[in-house]
Amino acid sequence: MVFLFIFGLNFKYEYMQEELNKYSESKAANIILITMVNNQIRKKELSEYLGISYPNMLYKLKNPSKISTGEFFKILNFINLDINDLLI
Secondary structure, eight states, rough: OOOHHHHHEEEEEEEHHHHHHHHHHHHHHHHHHHHHHHHTTOOHHHHHTTTTTHHHHHHHHHHHEEEEOHHHHHHHHHHTOOOGGOOO
């Protein structure tokens, strides 16, 4: 019984951690997209700068966990966004 209770708490903690990560990722993606709009940068231009296909870039923007660290910093550089602007 105690094991089930502890397991239940651990499961809830892991679920909450996953949800927080999703929220953080979506918030970062939204900030990137808003900055792109404000700077009049098209997604097509970004995909060309990154050297990836347009559909692949759209997928990565919808799933920020799929963006590599190198791509992430290239995106920030291209749209002229400081990493501190993404901190929660």
